[in-house]
Amino acid sequence: MIICERKPIDEIKSFIAGKKKVLLVGCRGCVTVCNAGGTKEVEILAALLRLDAQKDGNELTVDEFTLERQCDPEYIDELADLVGKGYDAILSMACSVGPQFLSRRYPKEQIYPSLNTCFIGGALAHGIWTEHCQACGNCVIHLYGGMCPVSRCSKSIMNGPCGGSSNGVCEISKEVECVWHLIASKYMDEGRLSEFAPIQPIKDWTKSRDGGPRKIVREELVK
Amino acid sequence: MVIGGGIAGIQSALDLAEMGFFVYMVEKGPAIGGRMAQLDKTFPTNDCSICMISPKLNDVGGHINIEILTLTDVLGVKGKEGDFEVKLRKNPRYIDMSKCIACGECATKCPKKVSNYFNEGVDTRKAVYVEYAQAVPLKFSINDKECIYLTKGKCGNCKKVCPANAVNYEDKAEEVTLKVGSVVVASGFDVFDPTVAETYRYSQWPNVITAMEYERILSASGPFQGHLIRPSDHKEPKKIAWLQCVGSRDVNRCDKRYCSAVCCMYAIKEAVISKEHASDLEASVFYMDIRTYGKDFEKYYNRAIDAGVKFIRSRVHTLTPEPNGDVTLEYIDDLGERQSETFELIVLSVGMTPRANLPRLAESLDIDLNEEGFIQTQPLTPINSTRPGVFACGAVNEPKDIPTTVMEASAAAEAAGRVIAEARGTMTKTREYPPERDVKDEAPRIGVFICHCGINIASVIDIEDVVNYCKDLPFVELCTNTLFACSADSLGKIKDAILEHKLNRLVVASCTPRTHEPMFREALAQAGLNKYLFEMANIRDQDSWVHQKEPAKATQKAKDLVRGAVAKAALLEQMYQTRMGLTKEALVVGAGAAGLNSALSIAQLGYPVHLLEKTDVLGGNGPKIFSREKDVRGYVAKLIKDVESHPLIKIYKNTVPKSSHGFVGNFETKCLGPEGEFSISHGVTVLCAGGHAHKPNSYLYGENPNVLLSLDMDELLATNSEAIKKPGQTFAFIQCVESREPERPYCSKICCTHSIESALTILDRNPEATIYILCRDVRTYGFREKLYQEARSRGVRFIKYCLDCGKPEVTAGPNGKLHITIKDHVLNRPVLIEADCLTLATGVDPTPMREEIVEVFKGQLSAEGFLFEAHMKLRPVDLATDGQFLAGLAHYPKPLEETIVQAKASAARVATILSKEYIMVGGVIAVVDPEKCAVCCTCVRACPVQVPKIVRNETDPALRGHAFMEPAMCHGCGVCVSECPGKAIKFQFFTDEQLLAKVEAMIVEKKAKPA
DSSP: OEEEEEOOHHHHHHHTTTOSEEEEEEESSHHHHTTSSSHHHHHHHHHHHHHHHHHHTOOOEEEEEEESOSSSHHHHHTTHHHHHTOOSEEEEOSOTHHHHHHHHHSTTSOEEEOEEEEEEEEEEETTEEEEEEOOOSSOOGGGGTTOOHHHHSTTOOSSOOOTTOBTTEETTEEEEEOHHHHHHHHHHHTTOHHHHOSOOOOOOOTTSGGGSSOOOOOTTTOO | OEEOOSHHHHHHHHHHHHHTOOEEEEOSSSSBOTGGGGOSEETTTTEEHHHHHHHHHHHHHHOTTEEEEOSEEEEEEEEETTEEEEEEEEOOOSBOTTTOOOOOHHHHHOOOEEEOGGGTTSSEEESEEOSSTTOBSOOOEEOTTTOHHHHHSOOOHHHHHOTTOOBOTTOOOEEEEEEESOEEEOOOEEEOOGGGSGGGOTTTOTTEEEHHHHHHHHSTTSTTTTOOOOTTTOOOOSEEEEEEEETSSBHHHHOBOSOOSSHHHHHHHHHHHHHHHOTTOEEEEEESSOOOOSTTHHHHHHHHHHTTOEEEEOOOOEEEEOTTSOEEEEEEOTTSOEEEEEESEEEEEEOEEEOTTHHHHHHHHTOOBOTTSSBOOBTTBTTBOSSTTEEEOGGGTSOOOHHHHHHHHHHHHHHHHHTTGGGTTTSOOOOOOOOOOOOTTSOOOEEEEEEOTTTTTTTTSOHHHHHHHHHTSTTEEEEEEESOTTSHHHHHHHHHHHHHTTOOEEEEEESOHHHHHHHHHHHHHHTTSOTTSEEEEETIIIIITTOTTOHHHHHHHHHHHHHHHHHHHHHOOOOOEEEEOOOOOEEEEOOSHHHHHHHHHHHHTTOOEEEEOSSSOSSTTGGGOOOSSSOHHHHHHHHHHHHHHOTTEEEETTOEEEEEEEETTEEEEEEEETTEEEEEEESEEEEOOOEEEOOOSSTTTTTSTTEEEHHHHHHHHHTTOGGGOOTTOEEEEEOSTTOSBTTBOSOOSSHHHHHHHHHHHHHHHOTTOEEEEEESSOOOOGGGHHHHHHHHHTTOEEEEOOTTTOOOEEEEOGGGOEEEEEEETTTTEEEEEEESEEEEOOOEEEOOOIIIIIHHHTOOBOTTSOBOOSBTTTBTTBOSSTTEEEOGGGTSOOOHHHHHHHHHHHHHHHHHHHTSSOEEEESSOEEEOTTTOOOOOHHHHHOTTOOOEEEOOSSOTTSOOEEEOOTTTOOOOOHHHHHOTTOOEEETTSOHHHHHHHHHHHHSOOOSOOO
């Protein structure tokens, strides 16, 4: 899923400075699952903004609404009536797809992102998420013991480890595990080190970002 | 009948009552709670003691099948097992329990101050008193030896001021005779009085105190409200010493041969907690052997060392007072040097002694005491007294810690229940209710009762004003005041009002729901209303008591509190607990001593048992053990025979569990046996996966035939081998082999006693033998200490080593001899021992349980690989999942007698479930709205007891699934509710709507009734 994190409260406050009526829009998709933008987080942010306004003596109305998803126009449409009531700012609590879809559908509104979209990953445990994919468009993890060197190696090198791997951690930080250490250890544990040895040819990056913004068209699905 | 209202008696009584028996609990004092109520924190979890026991006190106090007889002495017991007549004397309380509302007015006005024994005499209380704030029953009593009126006929203040007219100076002692089937003695212990050990000058100097006094000083409800100050000048001590073994292991001055088993741990705990009170505090513990032998005890000890607690191996010989109240200790250190150090406070780690009245009690019960003055039991029947039908549990038969006490208490319940198994359910009471009125479609009609609580509330709060105010609150149909809402006549009025005014919600503004909510809910049920349509406002504890000096504001606050309660009440919904049937059969996994005992006891209580054993033999380690004190092999052989011949036990050999699902009352486990896979339906599970002797990689084990493990030596002794009878032989034992080291940090509890028993047996058969035991701390806790004394007196040489100064080294010498080099701690130089035989005490490893047990039954393993019980102190036999229990080595290493106790305890715990005709599920639990669920797994991960699961959508499997909490499993803690990112989980009775309405109403005053 897409892992997001709420923006610092001061930044969000700066979006709505001087505004009187604000709508927070949550999303029941990835950001609910990663505890960043579901109904509960919308409630919390709304409460924070209200308290803050009260503390500073500002007049502020904060309305809340959570959509099924913000990455499909049909759901974005559901907001039409509410948006019609007139808001000074609409804060999306989805990944950055959400505020973009909102902006396109409601071009006159002032739309702000209240989350930072961080990476594609998963939850290791409650409250801990790690990056597992960089959407390179050409998955090769089967060549690396089921682990992704593109997203999980600091240098994204395809033939590692580099000289910066020490005791299983990356030279950039003791908090970053060296995926190449994990890959090599896995092959060693399985007694398949010889399969690990071949040098991989240069990866085909044409399907990654280097070809500009990407688009998929499935002819059979398009009417 | 259970004699004693401490934690042992409480556990026994609750188990027996839940098993379907009516229980009389006899307590000699005015309230139950015992020693545990006095403790501050408990080791090794640092949990607050009173917080743990308080819910249990309320369970006992409110149990329909337990009658508490306080201030009662046992005079005599006639009859026989199954048919006893117990003569009791109920001493006068001088307070009518049915009238006393525990307002405390009497104590406030009582002029007589006396030493407060609950606080160990550190402060004073009045002659009319309750022992402590959480006491059950929470009723005052007058001590007739202290009361001025009762001794001199003057005063009478309390009678004058009592608003409930509860004082009765004419109260008389009364003798009653009760018929009971069995008796459990759980009368506990006395704290050793160190006055007799004059070295310590306890009675002379105020800053030499007992550990029990120290517990009260640390306690937030103690004499200093939890401020750590010393008695003499109320100065905060910065340097405290604990002196161990005061009144224990001291024949010379104290006439106590045994080890009190708990003092090392409590001293370490007190030292650690003291350092939490003041981080710059210096804490030193003077000890002989550190006996941290229980589960997680060694870890706790290591943490204390890391936290800077100093441990000094020495028995302090001289204490000298300093003019400023400090005390100087003189002692000889490990190297024989004389040292002296000054401390600001000395805590004597006093041991446990038999209760002063135990000889008289034993006489009236006609049971024997042992030579130490505790109740006589036998190693293989550790809870049976010398009289059939009379059982003893807890510190009344040997000093022991709380978890072991709780296990024994459950085991005693099993034994006491078994002898009267046929009478189960015949004496118990059940509550009958009229049919419930469905009020779902009715608009709220709220009745509000505002309690005066005598003058407790009314003297501060203007009740009349509050009543008038509340009449106009939304949905309030009736608002009235009542002198004592909790009195029987008031409850009757409440019931009448519900019927007369067609009320469908009730609010009582009085005291705390902690003690009173069940009573009011009961009144609702009796009036035909769903019991959850009730809300309380605590205008006493949270208002009149804390705002006595500001009556106007307190009255305003009372209005706010009631307004909040009314707002919540309007939104209350009917909730139903549903009855769910259960399979009255048990599954026991593992057929060692634990599994066999558990299976046999469960079967003897009348329930079918499926006993799984993965090998083709029963008995586990039992047949390998030799003991000088008891015939273990004969015992296990008989146990196997009894199990095999019991008609209710089905044994499955060579069978392992593969998968299990379900919940309490309704489990289904797939097993794989010699004939393939099959399935067992059962209501409860007992896990007894056991353990085995650790095989070491050191000291030439496996290389030299003369290096044995403890069980190998047992085999030689059991077969009466000639190999140990040769003249001039030298035997050595090394303790803590690969134990209590960083790689395997726990203590296996049994090895010190085991090696000493082996050594003594060798000496019995080969008196000329030379025996060395190389050890670290000798951990012969409880009465096992006597074996240690015997070993030393008969010439067994104990040489102590430590990890820092070097472990022994073992090499093969000429002529098959073993050369063992160790640094002698007295000579401070290496000595060489030429031994013919070396026995390694390697301790116990748990059976690897991850795949076969934990993955199948969803338990949790500790870092050492033992199963985690539900609560270390008070639920040592239960697993976190309801309906699952454990016993034996899978829990932690323990001697056979403790395994037997735990296994029998598991049978009692099992019977508390299987004796029911149905289980009630639902109520205050978490419920998922599948529509809102994002299937994010947050609840699955957040739940402390692993209840939530992601399940398929039942109406349409193609749809997304959702989280689901099995109502029978949910504990109602609310963690998932607060974590759910989609707000998809509702916490019944505490919904967001209800709580927000309550909070909003309390903050914002809305006066007018809605149109």
